[in-house]
Amino acid sequence: MKHRTFFWFILPTLSAMVLFIALPIVSVFIQSLFVQHEQVLVVSESCGPFGCVEETQVDTEATAKLREERPLGQFNGLATYFDRSHLASAEIAEVWRTSTGLPSFIDGIMDLKFYKALVFTLTYTFVVTPLVLIFGLAVAVGVNNLPKAFRGVAIFISLLPFLVATIVGSMILSWMVDGEGIIGATLQNIFNDPSLSIKASTPLMWIMLMVYGVWHTLPFAFITFYAGLQTVPQDTLEAARVDGANKWQTMISVVVPHLMPLVSFVTLMLLMDNFRVFEPLVSFQAEAHAQSLSTFIVSDLREAGNPLYASAGATSMLTILGVVILLTPVLIRTWRDFNAKVH
Amino acid sequence: MATKAESRLTTLRVVSYALVITWLIIAAFPFLWTVWGSFKVQGDFFSKADWTNAIYGILTTRETGSAFTLNGYFGAWIQEEFWRNVFNTLVIVFFTVCISLTFGTLGGYALARSGFRYAFWVLMAALAFRAMPHITLVSGYMLPFFEWNIWGLKATTIIVLVAINQPFTLWMLHSFFLNIPKDMDESAMVDGCTRFQAFWNVIVPVMWPGVITTGLFSFLLAYNDYAVTSMLLSKPNETMVPAVASFLGSVQVQGNIMFAVAAVVSATAPLFVLILFFQRQIVSGLTAGAVKG
Numbered sequence: 001m002k003h004r005t006f007f008w009f010i011l012p013t014l015s016a017m018v019l020f021i022a023l024p025i026v027s028v029f030i031q032s033l034f035v036q037h038e039q040v041l042v043v044s045e046s047c048g049p050f051g052c053v054e055e056t057q058v059d060t061e062a063t064a065k066l067r068e069e070r071p072l073g074q075f076n077g078l079a080t081y082f083d084r085s086h087l088a089s090a091e092i093a094e095v096w097r098t099s100t101g102l103p104s105f106i107d108g109i110m111d112l113k114f115y116k117a118l119v120f121t122l123t124y125t126f127v128v129t130p131l132v133l134i135f136g137l138a139v140a141v142g143v144n145n146l147p148k149a150f151r152g153v154a155i156f157i158s159l160l161p162f163l164v165a166t167i168v169g170s171m172i173l174s175w176m177v178d179g180e181g182i183i184g185a186t187l188q189n190i191f192n193d194p195s196l197s198i199k200a201s202t203p204l205m206w207i208m209l210m211v212y213g214v215w216h217t218l219p220f221a222f223i224t225f226y227a228g229l230q231t232v233p234q235d236t237l238e239a240a241r242v243d244g245a246n247k248w249q250t251m252i253s254v255v256v257p258h259l260m261p262l263v264s265f266v267t268l269m270l271l272m273d274n275f276r277v278f279e280p281l282v283s284f285q286a287e288a289h290a291q292s293l294s295t296f297i298v299s300d301l302r303e304a305g306n307p308l309y310a311s312a313g314a315t316s317m318l319t320i321l322g323v324v325i326l327l328t329p330v331l332i333r334t335w336r337d338f339n340a341k342v343h
Numbered sequence: 344m345a346t347k348a349e350s351r352l353t354t355l356r357v358v359s360y361a362l363v364i365t366w367l368i369i370a371a372f373p374f375l376w377t378v379w380g381s382f383k384v385q386g387d388f389f390s391k392a393d394w395t396n397a398i399y400g401i402l403t404t405r406e407t408g409s410a411f412t413l414n415g416y417f418g419a420w421i422q423e424e425f426w427r428n429v430f431n432t433l434v435i436v437f438f439t440v441c442i443s444l445t446f447g448t449l450g451g452y453a454l455a456r457s458g459f460r461y462a463f464w465v466l467m468a469a470l471a472f473r474a475m476p477h478i479t480l481v482s483g484y485m486l487p488f489f490e491w492n493i494w495g496l497k498a499t500t501i502i503v504l505v506a507i508n509q510p511f512t513l514w515m516l517h518s519f520f521l522n523i524p525k526d527m528d529e530s531a532m533v534d535g536c537t538r539f540q541a542f543w544n545v546i547v548p549v550m551w552p553g554v555i556t557t558g559l560f561s562f563l564l565a566y567n568d569y570a571v572t573s574m575l576l577s578k579p580n581e582t583m584v585p586a587v588a589s590f591l592g593s594v595q596v597q598g599n600i601m602f603a604v605a606a607v608v609s610a611t612a613p614l615f616v617l618i619l620f621f622q623r624q625i626v627s628g629l630t631a632g633a634v635k636g
Binding site for chain 1: 353355356359360362363366367369370371373374376377388389390391394397445446447449450452453454456457458459462465467468469471472473474475476477478479480481482483484485486487489490502503505506507509510512513538539542563566567568569570574584587588591600603604607610611614615617618619622625626629630
C-alpha cells in the first residue's frame with residue numbers, strides 16, 4: 001500500500017485518537033501545572049469617629065473577571081504534585097521523622113489522601129488479578145469437562161456478570177449485601193450480629209469490592225482460557241496419559257504451559273482494567289471506606305462550584321505514570337519480540 | 344468416543360462439576376433475584392424478617408392486592424421519565440457504533456495491508472491509548488469543553504466515545520482483515536481498480552462477520568459506559584447508566600428504591616437478548632485478540 005493511500009485510510013481513526021486521547025493527556029498535564037487564581041483582595045480604609053480601620057474585602061467582580069480571562073489559573077509549576085493531597089513530600093518527611101516503627105509509618109501514610117487511594121488501587125489490582133486467573137482457569141477446565149449439551153448454557157450464564165454495565169452489576173450486588181438484603185441479612189443471622197454491615201466496616205467494604213471485582217471479570221478469563229483449551233493438542237494429552245500421568249499432572253505439565261501465552265494476555269488486560277477501578281466504588285457508596293485513584297479524580301472534578309482542575313490533573317498524570325510502570329514489562333517483551341522478528 | 348475411564352465419575356470430576364455449578368449459581372442468582380424482586384414492593388425486596396417474603400410477595404399482596412406489581416416500572420419510566428434516558432441511549436449508542444465502525448474498518452484495513460514499520464507503531468500507540476484510564480482523559484476534556492461551550496451535548500459524547508473505542512476496534516478489525524486473503528483486493532487492483540474501489544467492491548461485501556463482532560463490542564462499550572457519560576452529559580441528555588446511578592441517590596431519599604431496581608432491570612434486559620442471539624460472536628470476539636496473537 002502506498003504511503004499516500006495509507007494516510008487517507010488511517011486519517012479518520014488516527015485524528016480521533018490524537019484529538020481525544022493524546023491531546024487530552026497534554027491538556028491534563030498543562031492543567032496540573034496551574035492553580036486557581038487567588039481571590040482579588042481590596043484593602044479599604046473605613047474611618048469612623050474612633051479613628052481609621054483597614055478592612056480587607058474580596059472583590060468578587062474582579063475575581064470573576066480574572067477567572068474568566070485566564071481560566072487555567074496561575075502558573076504553579078510542579079507544586080501541585082508535591083502538595084498535601086498528592087505526593088505530600090513534606091508530610092512524608094514529617095511522618096518519617098516522627099514514626100516509631102513500620103506500623104506507625106504506614107498509619108501516617110494512610111492518613112494522606114493520595115496514598116490511601118494508591119494503596120487501595122494497588123491492593124485491588126494485585127488481589128483481583130491473580131484470583132481471576134486461578135478461578136477463571138478452574139471454571140474453564142470444569143466447563144470443558146461438561147457434556148457438550150450444557151456448555152452453551154454455562155457460557156451464556158457466565159457472560160452475564162461480565163457484559164452487564166459495571167455500575168449496574170455492582171448496584172445489584174450492593175442491594176443484596178445491604179443489611180436488609182438477602183445476603184446481608186443472612187450473614188447477620190449466621191453470625192448473630194445485627195450490627196454487621198458492609199457499609200459500616202472498612203475491611204468488609206474492601207473485601208466486598210474485591211469479591212465484586214472477581215465476580216465481574218472472571219468470565220473474561222474463563223472464556224479466553226476455555227477457547228485456549230479447545231486448541232490443546234490431543235496427541236500430547238494422549239502421550240501424557242500413556243506415560244502414566246494422572247489428570248492433575250497432565251493439567252500442570254501439558255495444559256497450563258499450552259495456555260501460557262493466553263495467561264500473559266489476560267494478565268495484561270486485567271491489570272489495565274483493574275487499575276482504573278471506579279464504578280464499583282460509586283455503586284457501593286464506598287467513599288467513606290475506600291478511594292481509588294479514579295474516584296479521587298472524580299471527586300476533584302465534581303467539587304461543587306469550582307472544579308479543582310489542577311488537583312485532578314496532577315492525580316491523572318500520576319495515574320498514567322502508574323499505568324506506564326505496570327505495563328512496562330509487557331511492552332519491553334513486545335519490543336523484544338518485534339526486534340527478534342525483524343533481525 | 345468416550346472410553347469407560349473417561350465417563351467414570353472420579354473425585355476430580357465431581358469437584359470440577361461442583362465448582363462449575365457453584366460458579367453458575369453465583370453468576371446467575373443476583374440477576375434472577377433482582378428481576379423477580381423488581382415486581383415486588385420495597386418491603387419484600389429488602390425482606391429482612393423473612394426472606395421467603397421476597398419470593399411469595401406477602402407484603403406486595405397486602406399493599407397492592409396482587410403478588411406482582413408494576414409500581415417500580417411505572418415510577419421509573421413515567422414518573423421519573425426514564426424513557427428519556429432510554430431514548431438518549433439509543434441515539435448515542437447508534438451513532439457511536441456507526442462512526443467507530445466506519446473509522447475502524449478504514450484504519451484496520453490500512454494497517455492490515457501496509458507492510459511498513461509505522462503500521463506497527465500505530466498499533467502500539469493504540470495499545471497504549473487503550474491502557475489510559477478513561478477518567479484521566481475525562482479530566483482533560485472538562486476545561487476545554489466548558490470553554491468552547493460544547494459540554495453536555497450528545498454530539499460531544501458521541502465523538503469522545505468513538506475515540507475511546509478506536510484502539511480496541513482498530514486491533515480487532517486489523518486482525519480480522521489479516522485473515523482475508525490479500526489476493527482478493529490485489530487482483531481487483533490489477534484489473535484497474537484504485538485501492539479504495541478495491542476496498543469498496545471486494546472487501547466490504549465479505550467483511551460483515553468481523554464488523555458485526557466488533558460492532559457488538561462497540562455497542563457494549565457505549566451502552567455500558569459510565570465514566571464518560573456521567574461526566575460529559577448534561578442532565579436532560581443523560582443515558583441510562585448514569586441515570587440509574589443518579590436515580591439511586593435521589594430515590595433513596597424519597598424511599599422509592601424500587602424505581603432504581605426497575606430501572607436497573609430495564610437497562611439490563613436488552614443485554615440478555617443480545618447475549619442470547621450473539622453469544623457465538625461475543626465469544627469469538629473476546630478470544631480473537633488472545634488466541635491469534
